[in-house]
Amino acid sequence: MEEFDIIGQPLPKVDAVNKVTGATPFADDLSLPRMLYAKLLGCHHPHARLKAIDTTQATALPGVVAVITGADLPVKYGIIPSSQDETGLAGDKGRFVGDPIAAVAAVDEETAERALELIQVEYEALPAYLSIEEALDQKGEPIHDSGDQGNIHKLVSLEYGDPQAGFSQADYVRDDTFFYQGNTHLPIEQHAALAHYTADSRLTLWSSTQTPHYVHRLLSKALGIPMSRVRIIATPVGGGFGGKCDLFGHEIAAAKLAMITGRPVKITLTREEVFYTHRGRHPVLMWVKTGVRQDGSITAMHFKTFLDGGAHGSYGIASTYYTGALQTVTYKIPAYKFDGLRVFTNKPPCGPKRGHGTPQPRFALEVQLDKIAEALGLSPVDIRRRHLVEENSHTVNHLRITTCALDECLDKVVKASGFREKHRQLAYGRGIGLACGSYLSGAGLPIYWNDLPHTSVQIKLDRGGGVAVYCGQADIGQGSTSVLAYTVAEVLGVGLDHIQLTVADTDLTPIDLGSYSSRVTFMMGNAAIQAAEKLKALLLEAAADMLELPVGALAARGGRIFCVDDERRSVPFEQAVQRAEAQHGALVAMGSYTPPKLAGPFKGSGVGPSPAYSYSACAVEVNVDPQTGEIKVEKIWIAHDCGRAINPLLVEGQIEGGVYMGLGEALMEEQSFRRQQHKSPSMLDYKSPTTLETPEIETLIIERPDPGGPFGAKEAGQGPLLPVPPALANAVYDAVGVRIDEIPITPEKVLKALDLKRQGKAARVGPKGIPNVTFPKPVWVEPHSGAPKLEAE
Amino acid sequence: MLRLPPFEFLAPRSLAEAVALLAERGSAAMIVAGGTDLYPNMKRRQFEPAALVSLRSIPELRHVEGTAQTGLTIGSGVTLTQVSQQPLIANAYPALAHAAGAVSTAQLRNMGTIGGNLCVDTRCNYYNQTYHWRKSIGFCMKKGGDVCLVASGSERCWAVFSSDTAPVMVALGASVCLEGPQGKRVIPVEALYRDDGIAYLTKQPDEILTEIRLPPVDGLRTAYWKLRRRGAFDFPILGVAVALKLAEDGTCTAARIVLGAVESSPVEAQAAEALLIGQKLTREVIEAAAQAAARPARPLDNTDMSLSYRKRMAPVYTARALAQAAGLNGDQAA
Amino acid sequence: MKQLITLNVNNETIEVYTAIHKTLLEVLREDLQLTGTKHGCELGECGACTVLVDGEPVLSCLALPIELEGQAILTVEGLAVDGELHPLQQAFADNGAAQCGYCTPGILLTAKALLDHHPHPSRDEIRQALAGNLCRCTGYAKILDAIEAVRVP
């Protein structure tokens, strides 16, 4: 018999039929009787004090029901407890062009829009800071007064072991600078929310959010009403990628307007406003110095990152730490130093985008490794393959590694792509590049400090054999609701048709922290197994009574409970349920998951730990036109270690989607600014790949079950993005011999580098240097005892 | 959701009725065909016409007539999909079919017309933005302001004429038929354009472009190369249309090279054409012509990709287009 | 200005009294409650709002209902017939071609038009036909797979 009935099967998602028939109710599809429509007025200046806002004319416009400004929403909030720097609408000043400063509710969107034009704002312009350099060279009032110093939001410095000794023992040391441009999620669904405040003083908010629980907490804070009177329902999310993980001004404004008017209020952002809402990839300038021995083993690494944070804290403190955290989880690093700095700038706030803070350093690390391999005459495969972290070990920065199938990932990708036969051997213009990556299966710590479970699942059995499952998780298209159903059905041994799902509703479902950090399958899966196992025990006990057999002789599969040695002796599932209910009363069970305590004993150790890491290796083959600099990606091979594929179809989908997104970032996506405002806030001008720029992707799923994961599963949603940009950069180098140390790799940059090469100069385009910043004295950390050691020569 | 401003909608059933309506409404009315250019602009409040005169219900504008030998007339209301797929056009004027097929996306080509494509508004990434965006940066002279944000101090607007088919039409030697209250006139396509980002058409607002007349093929070899970031959606940021005639022995007897999306009108590279006439089209000849063709191109930094890149691509794309038209392998040319 | 407009949507004749400057997208979603048709830009830049008019894919965000009287409009809600999924819908479900599902209605309709005209497209032809529909979730791979699965071999 197969080990599992449902796990591992390429099943359609439980909500697939709704999605293909257009029946899935996205937030903007909702409407309620007497519903009003809200619109936001965005700030017209990058940085300006709001001296006066006159809403009289707007309020007087027929059809307008209410107008609010920052004065109506004074409470500061922020997703991270130590960065409380946002308000629902800007109060004292606007901090970027598009920063919401007022909101109108009217009988229809057209009227609301017209009313915006009638709001008079008196601005006092302040000096604006549009880049890391400008922010550091602070000429006037800082953007916030809550940062570490002036426009510097966060400064961190950590040292693990003895990098000095490591560098001095190296045979080869090099330092490089890299830049990774900011880009945005661009979900096709524009954010939308519907708020309803009923006469009993209860507020319900339906919203396209990845994190209903955080929205619940923060909305209650921002509005000053207890959580017990607020209900958040996360609607199916039409693309998230990290962009719908904060509480946003439009959600607060809709809720406030609903409270003021007593009528339901819907708000849907325009595409331009989605660009302003942002929370996307931070632009990061990086400097990395690495020491290696002749065999390519790393003796020490020093990483400096400079993050351009935009106008708010958002997840920025975590982002900053993430740019220094996961360098250590792929190759053995015995000594490591990290300096990170995040500045505020007058641009839409950055935050978590797929891979949160790690694609940028991964790009730098993997490209530098390619350069080191060349300098040492090593193959890009060997320099990686020979120095992989060991399973069941720790890293120098106290991250616990459980399983790591990166060896297998590399071997499979190298073989499938023919890397060894192609690298350095293809005709001029054609090239292949390789890179690896790793990502968390869920953050080990929650966003706000607490000891509570990260997720809980409740299951209720009914007498007809129905299995009602409740969980606060929000499906953002990755299929987490389906994973919930598969897990419970597998454990209870019933078909998926028994399962009824209620998710992402803070009134009905137990808390799950949300769809971020690739945590849902891993954490919710474990909680679901726990809950289902509790019920299964009761059912087996009941069946054992009925069959007069010991519990140990029974199994639950295929909708019945039977004797393993004689399958004819069996009880249908619902009969077992009835018997158990007669014995125990209502059959309800809870399961929860709290990650093991993984953080190291030092400040800053909270970011990086995860119960398990996924691994991927990727090869990209390109064709570069030396006359135009245009890059055609011929094919991408990717192998991803996800522990176990709960549904291979969904895992492949996540991998392919991640590869696509990484490729878009690597080739064209760019959140750029000109004259102090967003240059291209539209889907035409912000370039994202179509079917024509997206190559065939060969996906290899590597399964090496992780003991901590549900059925051995690890993540697949974010990790596969990481190796794509560096693999592309390395392929371009292989094709035409130029280094583009900067993302995106555009035709212009390729041509410029080719020009430099022709002129006999360094054939490289990338940042020239890093700002002159004195980092604080690092927090020194004794490496974990299980970490790779710097061996004396 | 971005929405259209209110307007009165007029749907004349004949050309005569349309001309009369336009005369009657004067500058308060605008012509709309497929709406794929006009409606996005209206949603961003570049235009708020009191009335729209739609050409969609006018059967006279939807014909394709003629042959490769006699020349072809194409009604202005023919969709870009039809232009790109009609065997008659695709066989006789492949560059035209290719250019029409390279416009944006299949959905848009099903809606957009060839007439609309010839009259499409000029573009600038300071202009094709929402009302809020433009208000924030300060309105420019093309709409609502009095300065140019690309070329400060400039007296004129440099918005880019970004039609894909117009350069091909010019290279083919096509003419257009205009009909308005003052009557009917036929002018060469190039005479329809003016190098001014605001008043980019010489046609009067109340004149309807009714049809396009293509000359007999007569051995004309054509090609169109389009520079853009992606293979769909994107406007050209450089377009090169070429039309050549070659004698039996390969000597070039006629040549037209027309660049699109580099200025506020299509730009014909006459100096380059002169370098081809009387020559056999070797790689060297093509290269010299391509360099010369690129010289008059004066793009500014108001489209996707940098101005220097677009300038640099002009000779490359010209050489590739010439090589393709001449029957040499396009990718290896120049 | 409002006007009574008669539309044929999903084989049903519907009279709707609405403002003439509302696009087909708005009328479908707001007047007819056919919210299956999605929007991502309302400017012709994403393809999410694609519907079929007389069998051809068009962008409902740039179409005026008043110009579509007498033509057959098909939205995602009209794809399944008598409760039976269209083969494309089934293939999209089976192949995991809808992740968040937001681009799916527009893509299904574009794909339907392709297969109706051209039952044997190659993978490259499918790519070409779908180039006007952006998807941010799937990398398009499973979408191409699903359409290939339906393609008459």
Ligand SMILES: Cc1cc2nc3c(=O)[nH]c(=O)nc-3n(C[C@H](O)[C@H](O)[C@H](O)COP(=O)(O)OP(=O)(O)OC[C@H]3O[C@@H](n4cnc5c(N)ncnc54)[C@H](O)[C@@H]3O)c2cc1C
């Ligand atoms: C996302 C997007 C991408 C695009 N990409 C491209 C591209 O790659 N290449 C390209 O060339 N275009 C592109 N376009 C622009 C446009 O869609 C096409 O140019 C199309 O052909 C315009 O035709 P239409 O019938 O829709 O014009 P409309 O929008 O109806 O009209 C355009 C203009 O021409 C006038 N007009 C139309 N027909 C006539 C007539 N018969 N007589 C007189 N005046 C007339 C109108 O008054 C209006 O000012 C794109 C548009 C969008 C929204």
Ligand code: SF4
């Ligand atoms: S070229 Fe100058 S005037 Fe013309 S649209 Fe652009 S910014 Fe405005």
Ligand code: FES
């Ligand atoms: S909504 Fe994006 S093309 Fe219509």
Ligand code: FES
């Ligand atoms: S499935 Fe989410 S955008 Fe395509």
